Amino acid sequence: MNYPFWDIDIGYGIIMAAIAVIHVFVSHFAIGGGLYLVIAETIARKNNDQLKLQFLEKLSKFFVLVSVVFGALTGVGIWFIIGLLNPAATEVLIHNYVWAWAAEWTFFVIEIIAALLYFYGWKTLSAKNHIIIGWIYFVSAWMSLFIINGIVTYMLTPGDWVVTGNFWDGYFNPTFWSSLWLRTGICIMLGGVYALFVASRYKADDFKKRIVRFNSLWAIGGLAIMIPTMLWYVSAIPKEIVDAALEANLTPIKAMNATYIYAAFLAFVLVVFGFLIPKKYNIVVGVVAMVLALGWFGEYEWMRESIRKPYVITNYMYANGIDVANAEKYQEEGLLESIEFQTADKPADLFRRACRSCHTFDGYKPLKPAFDGTDETFIAQIIMGTHVIRANMPPFVGTEEEAQMVASHIYKQIDKRHISEIYNLDGIALGKKVYDLRCGKCHIFGGFNDKSETLLGSTEEDLGDILDMAGDFADEMPEFTGDEKERKALIDYIMSLNEKEKN
Ligand code: HEC
Ligand code: HEC
Structure with missing residues (x-):
């Protein structure tokens, strides 16, 4: 099956990232914020803490606005975008999980109604009913995470589904539970960071000290859940997927390392400014914490999306929307x-x-x-x-x-001039460029599919032979089709590395 195409000059990955990052940020924050509101309200009412109740009412206004309006808009935006970018994968997701989506939308409607009632009910509802509405809000929001989590994790680790085609095998797949608790931790952390942001604008009095501390502890609690669940999540990803990435695709590994750095900085800000000197938690600190949380999340999602390559649904559909099952047929028939x-x-x-x-x-x-x-x-x-x-x-x-x-x-x-002309290079520098263009796509010295052992141990003559026979090494390895000048420069370049090796 395929569809009319959409040609634009921006990378599909970038468009997806821009919308998806806003969406996941807002939607997770909406869940964590919901839990924060009901628990903080329960405590505040118990202590008859009027200042805190005022703070919560204020927070809920911003909260409803952001989560309902932004969450809903970007949620629809995601469907719109994935439908344009990868219609085939979108079709698989809808086709296999239509009941899950229906359930998800039902929870989303309940969530929106409860959010509005919660916000408008501060003065009109009894304390008890208000808190009940808050719980309905949080539980339905978390349930939509529960449902979507099954589908998002299925794309990376479809588990037995690829063989059985059974709905539940795909749904409760190998990363389902770890991802669910990791995301729950993220929700809690984001709810706290967001509440901190709102509190950061308060003047530095005793109430600020109290509320900033409370919010920081909340966010630190979220981070504390994230650490073990992230390790659990990573260890649940099948080894083949991680190994393939480690070998040929460093993007997810870099993104993963970046998440650790963001988390460490965030923990620092929360402990120092949030807990030790809470009165100093000003708007700049509030923004920095938000940026760090957003950065963490962006890198995490980038890791998850990029480690899946070359698939959009592991072992089932390639990232360009071509199903694996038909690959052989196309290779033969076109x-x-x-x-x-x-x-x-x-x-x-x-x-x-x-x-x-x-x-x-x-x-x-x-x-x-x-x-x-x-x-x-x-x-x-x-x-x-x-x-x-x-x-x-x-x-x-x-x-x-x-x-x-x-x-x-x-x-x-493409530019049809000679490489030396395009890049204005000569000698060894030209040879390096020739290597990068004609060999470096598949062999990186000291890196991916390294051939230094063969190449750096060769004489000039051997290298000539290697280039002559290039097409015979493997079906996938191109023959050397550069001209004499390129050939000489390439050999000189490799010989120069050879010299360096010896010294
Ligand atoms: C499209 C990818 C690709 C490109 C481009 C490519 N190679 Fe290869 N090369 C391979 C594959 C695949 C093999 C065989 C399997 C293996 O060893 O990975 C191979 C094998 C080799 C081998 C021999 C086997 C060995 O292990 O020593 C040498 C030497 C080599 N390549 C050098 C080069 C040089 C020099 C260039 C540039 C002129 C080049 N390759 C370009 C993919 C490529
Ligand atoms: C699933 C996504 C995906 C698809 C589909 C895809 N590529 Fe790539 N390709 C990549 C990524 C990611 C890189 C690495 C880019 C980088 O390192 O910046 C890459 C790298 C390359 C490179 C090496 C670039 C360089 O500078 O050395 C070439 C050449 C290339 N792709 C050609 C193609 C061609 C031709 C097709 C279609 C037949 C194709 N790719 C399909 C994702 C893809």
Whole structure:
């Protein structure tokens, strides 16, 4: 199945990230804030703490506005965007989880109604009823997290579902529970950080000291839940997925490390400004804490999304919307057949289907600089070998002829001057550039699929032989199609590394 396409120059990943990060931030905060409000209200009423009740009423106003309006708008926005960016995956999600979505929307409606009643009920409802409404709000909000959590985790770790096709196997998948409790911790942390932000604007008196401390403890409690549940979550991701990322795709690993840094800074701000010197928790600190929390969350979601590559649904559908089950068929019979909405430009259609979900030509993850100065044969061979390039890309699932068509489409648009001319390079510097363009996509010295052992131990003659035989090493490895000048520069470059190695 496929759909009309949507061509824009911005990377799909960036559009998704922009909307999704706002949405997950607001929606988790809405859940944690709900719990914060009812518990803080219960305590305040018990102590007849009027100042705190006033604070909570004020907080709930902002809270309802942000969570209901922003949450609902960006939630619809996410559907709109994923439908445009990856219609095939969106279809799978709706098709398999239609009852889950129906339940989710039901809870969402209850959540919205309860939120409005809670906000408008401060003066009109009895204390008891008001707190009951607050609980209804929190529980229904958390239930929608419970439901969506099953679907989001299924995309990364569908578990036995890939074999059985059983709804529950996909739903209660290997990362379901760890992710649920991790996200619950995130909700609590965000609720606290948000309440802190509101309190940060208060003047530095005794009430501020009290409320900032309370809010900080709340947020620290959330962080404390996040630490073990994050470790649990990471350990629940199957080893193959983590290993594949460690080998070829450092994006999720970097994102994961960034989450630790954000968490450490956030903990510092909460303990020092929130707990030790609460009167100093001013608006600047409030903003910094929000930014750190948002940064943490952005990196976490980035990790989760990028570790899934080359799939959008692990082992079931590639990130470009092509189902794994049909890959072999397309490779034999052709991918073009499967494209329902074709234009007069077949090569461009193939490019859209196979590559466009992740690359633009000269904007986001651009292909132009990766190919400027190379040739059509090389490009076609790279296309046939995308799955062995560093980055965990899906394989090209079309025929060789179709790879050639995509190559012609790319070749038409690149800079056809000599590499030395485009980059104004000569000698060893030129050789390094040739290496980066023609070899470095698949072999990084000291890194991914390193060939230093063979290359740095070779004489000039051996290197010449290696280049002559390049096409024979593996189906996916391109032959060397550069000219004499490039060839000489490349050999000189490798020999220069060779010298360095010896010294
Ligand atoms: C699932 C997303 C995805 C798809 C689909 C995809 N790529 Fe990639 N590709 C990537 C990522 C991510 C990188 C790494 C980019 C980076 O490191 O900046 C990459 C890197 C590359 C590189 C190396 C770039 C360089 O500078 O060395 C080439 C060439 C490439 N892709 C070509 C293609 C072609 C051709 C297609 C279609 C047949 C394709 N890709 C499909 C995600 C994808
Ligand atoms: C599209 C990816 C790709 C590109 C580009 C590429 N290679 Fe390879 N190369 C491979 C694969 C796949 C193998 C065989 C399996 C393996 O060892 O990973 C291989 C094997 C080799 C080997 C031999 C085996 C060994 O283990 O010693 C050498 C040497 C080598 N490549 C050097 C190069 C050089 C030099 C270039 C640039 C001119 C280059 N490769 C470009 C993918 C590539």
